[in-house]
Amino acid sequence: MSLVARNKIDVTISLAADVIAAVEILPRVRPPLARLAAGKPASALLEALPHLFTVCAAAQQTALLFAIEAARDEKIMLGTKQRRMILVVAERISELLRGLFVGHPTPNVSAAAIRSLIRGLSVLVSSARPARGSARREAIAQIVAALAALGMPDEDGAPRPGSPFALCIAALDEVDLKSIPIAHSFLSAADDCNITERLLGDDPTFCHCPNLGGRAPETGPWARQMTRDRLWLGRSGAVARLKARIAEIVQLCDWLKSGAHIESAEPGIIESYKLGPGRGAAAVECARGRLYHAVELDPQGQISRFECLAPTEWNFHLRGPLVRNLQGAALTARRHQKAVRAVIESLDPCVGFTLKFRKVDDA
Template sequence: MNLTASNKIHVRVLLAADVVASVEIQPRVRPPLGRIFAGKQASSLLNAVPRLFALCAAAQQTALLTAIETARDEVISLAKKQHRIALIVTERIMDLARGLFAGHLTLDVASAAAIRSLMSELSALVRSPQRASCPPQREATARIAAALAALGVPNEGRALRSGSPLSLRVAALNEAGLKSAPAAFSFLSAVDDFNIAKRLLGDDSTFCDCPDLEGHVPETGPWARQMTRDRLLLRPFGAAERLMARIVEIARLCAWLEAGAQMDTAEHGIIERYKLGPGRAAAAVECARGRLYHAVELDAHGRISRFEFLAPTEWNFHKRGPLVRNLRGAVLTAPRRRDAVHAVIASLDPCVGFTLNFRELRDA
């Protein structure tokens, strides 16, 4: 069962001449998981989660499992935690690569064989994550890195290979004629977790549909992670910068797996847990699209009395969020302005489909 398949985000861009005057977003209808999960034994839901989420299934399952374990005051071994982090990283690489090629190299016939080989290797690695640090998996990760290199993805810290399919795609996005000023941007990180965790099980029933942090709506995802990790200065940016952040992250995570997937060199905050009171807890998982939250409240019999979740899409496609800030005031200089706006929306990688419409604002 895929609860996200029937939902879409609807985006309408209002234009005054070639300037984006405003952006209207009709958000997706979030799946009613709180109602579906209520009254059920927590442990019985864990195997159902991958069937409920078509995307980031391992991240969703890990978030729920971690929240339940924390609510029960269970202690998790370092080996189990390392295994889960390796699983999340492997799935993140898979999802980032899928979006990279499905969204940017779909029509590149010359790259089709390399892409198929890459996705096959990634799928095999996802199916055997418990041995991610063993020699066979290291060899598989090395093959993945080689396949990425053939498509132009560099080793960590290097530039895209000139003339490669991905370098040409980045160049095309840079020429798309839409750049945004770096105004009032913020980025979601583990520092925000506890505040969000408390609000998930708080009294505000609208928080998960329309979240904010003291009035701000931060961006989450590969570009936000890069900006937070490397402390880069804000500058005019757009779809090309988010694509490069995705490419850099794939290369960096592959290098971590190939080096043995050690806990002491893992990215900070991939899986975090928060105790919120007796039988109450939340978990945060850094997945491909950004930071994912699950929160649970268990009754005395171990049944779920309340469940809340908050996905990256609710931040990035908020009515006052990153997409609106990215587009509002932008000048569309390219003749194919629809493609330029479409690329910005796709760069935020919503977990559901979207529609895009334009409306010209005319003087009376």
């Protein structure tokens, strides 16, 4: 029997005279992780995790490791934390790039640059271990050179004119949905204490349909950028999120090039929390947003509770950022499917999705 009853998200758009009147989301059904983990040793869950989460597996394992170590009151050496950060960042760059190449049309891409990029990322992941500093430096240099060949900017600017990334932005801009200006809400490390306490609380629905005082904030590259810049009001769309994704890749590569020091890492990239006797939680900034794990251990060190909360549960919440971005937007009949699909893909769900449209009365 499959562990996942329905590993996809269904989105239905109701149109009234080419205006989005309603957005309905049928969320995915996650595997019964808490039941699967109960009574198991922590090592067994760590080994099973890559099979349960094929997307962002390094971030998932890192979050669980830190949560277990917090529950055990274990002190983490700085070198260990740095290696885990490098692994998470390498995976994050890889996933952000995957979203660029898979989710958006990228014309004139150099096959040689892509191959070099993939090799560099593979070496970078394997070099996030002790005594592999030279291999890591070589991998970073290879990644930076491949990104430059693809038109990645050196700083937080626009990609080189005529480059694959510049053409991708231009093509997406033609169909980008011009949503109405709204007040935004973004998930950040400031929300960690509230969320981690509730993960092991009495509400069994929180991990499936979370909220923060009625809010369902956005998380991911654009949300991180907006939080850093302290911007809370304005238009959002697929192009803005694509540019934020590109800028974040540049920033992460710059951090790796500068030596990947913990003190210069982005704030809150990995955090762990002691929640009480035998209880711990952790938060990790992965490609799609902020990921949470929480565990409770019994006196024998076995897992008695395990909960996780993925970015997709926020971004595709029934009252979340996708709904806020689409609700009330005007569409043209010729391009409305592309425009709506672009917004969904810009939020980068960790599972597949279906998209349907239906006409409703103007009233």
